[in-house]
Amino acid sequence: MNHQCHWTEVENIFLPREATIVRSVQATPTETHFTLKMADGQPMEYEPGQIVELSLFGYGEIPIGIASSPTRKSTFDLVVRSVGRVSGAVGKLDKGESVYVRGPLGHGFDLTKLRGHDVLIVAGGIGLCPTRSLIQYILDRRDEFKRFVLFYGAREPGLQLFTDDLAKWRTANDVEYYETVDKSDPSWSGNVGVITTLFPKVELKPETRAVICGPPIFYRFVIRELDMIGIPRENVAVDLERRMKCGVGKCGHCQINDKYVCVDGPVFSFADVQGLEEAF
Amino acid sequence: MTASFIRSEDFAAFVTAMIEAGPVYGPVAKRSRFAFERLETPDELRLDYDVSILPPKKLFFPPAQDLLQFDGAGFRAPVEPTEKVLLGVHFYDVKAIDQTDLLFSERNYDINYMAHRETTTIVAANIQTVSSRAFFASVGADVQPTGHDAFLTAIAGGYVLETLTERGEALLKYGAFQPATDAQLKEAAEVNAAALERCPEMLEHGTEAIAAKVRAAFGDDELWSAMAADCFSCGTCNTVCPTCYCFDVQDTWNVDQTSGQRTRYWDGCLTEDFAKCSLGEGATENFREERAARFRHRMMRKATYLNEKLGGPACVGCGRCSAGCTADIADPVRIINQIMAS
Numbered sequence: 001m002n003h004q005c006h007w008t009e010v011e012n013i014f015l016p017r018e019a020t021i022v023r024s025v026q027a028t029p030t031e032t033h034f035t036l037k038m039a040d041g042q043p044m045e046y047e048p049g050q051i052v053e054l055s056l057f058g059y060g061e062i063p064i065g066i067a068s069s070p071t072r073k074s075t076f077d078l079v080v081r082s083v084g085r086v087s088g089a090v091g092k093l094d095k096g097e098s099v100y101v102r103g104p105l106g107h108g109f110d111l112t113k114l115r116g117h118d119v120l121i122v123a124g125g126i127g128l129c130p131t132r133s134l135i136q137y138i139l140d141r142r143d144e145f146k147r148f149v150l151f152y153g154a155r156e157p158g159l160q161l162f163t164d165d166l167a168k169w170r171t172a173n174d175v176e177y178y179e180t181v182d183k184s185d186p187s188w189s190g191n192v193g194v195i196t197t198l199f200p201k202v203e204l205k206p207e208t209r210a211v212i213c214g215p216p217i218f219y220r221f222v223i224r225e226l227d228m229i230g231i232p233r234e235n236v237a238v239d240l241e242r243r244m245k246c247g248v249g250k251c252g253h254c255q256i257n258d259k260y261v262c263v264d265g266p267v268f269s270f271a272d273v274q275g276l277e278e279a280f
Numbered sequence: 281m282t283a284s285f286i287r288s289e290d291f292a293a294f295v296t297a298m299i300e301a302g303p304v305y306g307p308v309a310k311r312s313r314f315a316f317e318r319l320e321t322p323d324e325l326r327l328d329y330d331v332s333i334l335p336p337k338k339l340f341f342p343p344a345q346d347l348l349q350f351d352g353a354g355f356r357a358p359v360e361p362t363e364k365v366l367l368g369v370h371f372y373d374v375k376a377i378d379q380t381d382l383l384f385s386e387r388n389y390d391i392n393y394m395a396h397r398e399t400t401t402i403v404a405a406n407i408q409t410v411s412s413r414a415f416f417a418s419v420g421a422d423v424q425p426t427g428h429d430a431f432l433t434a435i436a437g438g439y440v441l442e443t444l445t446e447r448g449e450a451l452l453k454y455g456a457f458q459p460a461t462d463a464q465l466k467e468a469a470e471v472n473a474a475a476l477e478r479c480p481e482m483l484e485h486g487t488e489a490i491a492a493k494v495r496a497a498f499g500d501d502e503l504w505s506a507m508a509a510d511c512f513s514c515g516t517c518n519t520v521c522p523t524c525y526c527f528d529v530q531d532t533w534n535v536d537q538t539s540g541q542r543t544r545y546w547d548g549c550l551t552e553d554f555a556k557c558s559l560g561e562g563a564t565e566n567f568r569e570e571r572a573a574r575f576r577h578r579m580m581r582k583a584t585y586l587n588e589k590l591g592g593p594a595c596v597g598c599g600r601c602s603a604g605c606t607a608d609i610a611d612p613v614r615i616i617n618q619i620m621a622s
């Protein structure tokens with residue numbers, strides 16, 4: 001053997017920790033917003049943008065981006081879209097019940113690149129969940145950042161997430177918040193159109209640091225807008241989603257060419273992944 | 281460490297003594313082919329095998345392995361390795377084990393693999409019969425195997441056993457070994473060198489030139505589509521590969537519906553749904569939807585992506601994928617030589 005460790009002295013990376021649901025809100029017809037607390041009382045230590053593997057025994061494990069900032073201690077938030085075996089079972093759980101988590105995993109947002117700069121966050125759909133960890137972080141440490149602009153696009157008004165947050169952001173002074181829906185309904189009086197229709201509403205400097213997260217189709221259009229502003233691609237962070245099985249750089253499912261999203265990401269500099277055909 | 285010699289007539293007693301001391305795994309006949317299995321008697325051992333159906337990695341990374349077991353009361357990790365001897369591994373498979381050792385221990389140390397690996401004494405053996413699709417002499421030729429504890433070479437009248445570690449040295453007590461002579465060591469070296477001359481297939485270029493050109497061919501969609509045209513996406517090339525280590529993880533319940541296990545299963549990047557994600561409401565995104573993209577991904581993994589980390593290609597020239605592919609399109613020699621000629 002060519003290595004120094006011994007298996008009896010190493011932590012088992014596949015053992016999860018129990019977390020208790022302290023709050024559960026049905027955010028949309030398919031998405032549930034959970035607030036969790038570690039059952040052993042040791043809070044989850046993480047960076048904005050990191051992920052956890054969330055599991056229920058007998059159902060399986062799924063990767064989920066943490067949807068709250070570590071500045072809001074003792075609990076953390078996850079939003080689960082019930083689409084499969086694990087997420088379907090987790091979505092039915094209620095306050096007081098347990099789930100299991102492994103993490104935090106991967107690399108989050110590079111805060112050193114964002115501090116002291118104007119920050120633009122562009123979130124599409126469920127992309128608001130992982131970016132909310134950064135949104136809250138910036139709002140909690142507002143002095144560390146300059147101008148803060150947030151774009152959020154949902155398909156329909158009824159599919160908007162974190163509606164309590166949105167209500168605050170609409171009137172807040174510390175974030176310039178713009179929102180849109182692809183398809184309106186009678187309850188909606190705001191902007192209608194895809195996410196790119198928000199860009200003409202605000203003037204952004206090329207020095208702005210951008211963070212973008214959304215469905216696969218969203219990236220090509222948002223990148224085009226950022227290019228037009230003149231934001232260099234190394235100053236654009238993308239938060240990617242993949243079918244991760246292990247979360248620790250072994251199982252191969254999340255690979256984009258030679259990169260493992262679970263350990264090299266999920267947050268990448270766009271400059272590092274733009275040439276990878278399998279990235280978007 | 282040391283170099284010893286054991287006479288042919290004393291060899292069976294050596295193997296018997298090891299079997300009596302603990303589990304010994306080695307190549308045994310399976311109809312016309314061979315597989316690594318636990319030895320019951322020394323006569324089963326077939327050191328004249330050409331290549332095993334599955335690589336010996338299955339001892340550390342089984343096709344199905346429980347990562348944890350649960351019941352109503354809680355969960356536990358079933359990591360319970362036993363000391364064992366893995367006997368008769370050809371050098372190319374030792375090179376592959378060196379790679380999986382590194383990949384499972386780096387960054388996040390994987391106890392499920394490493395516990396079984398660290399409790400195994402590996403005795404490599406010379407290649408007596410070369411398989412019909414082997415190309416081990418020309419792939420990553422400057423990478424030497426390092427993870428074995430001893431190396432056994434059949435020579436006239438017996439075997440030379442060269443030990444590399446304390447674990448290897450500890451095996452000497454099981455047999456009637458005597459110090460090897462210079463002439464016996466010379467003969468062993470010649471036997472091993474001769475095996476390298478007998479590969480039926482050969483890469484025509486070196487590791488670095490191949491890595492550069494294969495990588496540069498990434499965007500040649502026509503090339504990959506043509507090469508992958510007959511691919512069934514069955515994943516056999518992944519399953520038989522000694523350096524493939526991707527896996528799926530699934531939970532299953534036992535019949536009581538409260539206890540069960542979280543298990544990892546070998547998986548393969550050639551299968552259709554390997555990189556498929558759910559977007560919700562029935563929508564999906566498959567990041568390697570085309571057969572050609574999956575076929576290309578495997579070759580990129582074998583010839584370029586991991587080279588820097590591994591110090592050479594993630595292919596050891598065993599020829600298992602070439603022989604196992606139903607459509608006979610998986611042969612890395614043909615693929616790489618074709619790319620190099622394009």
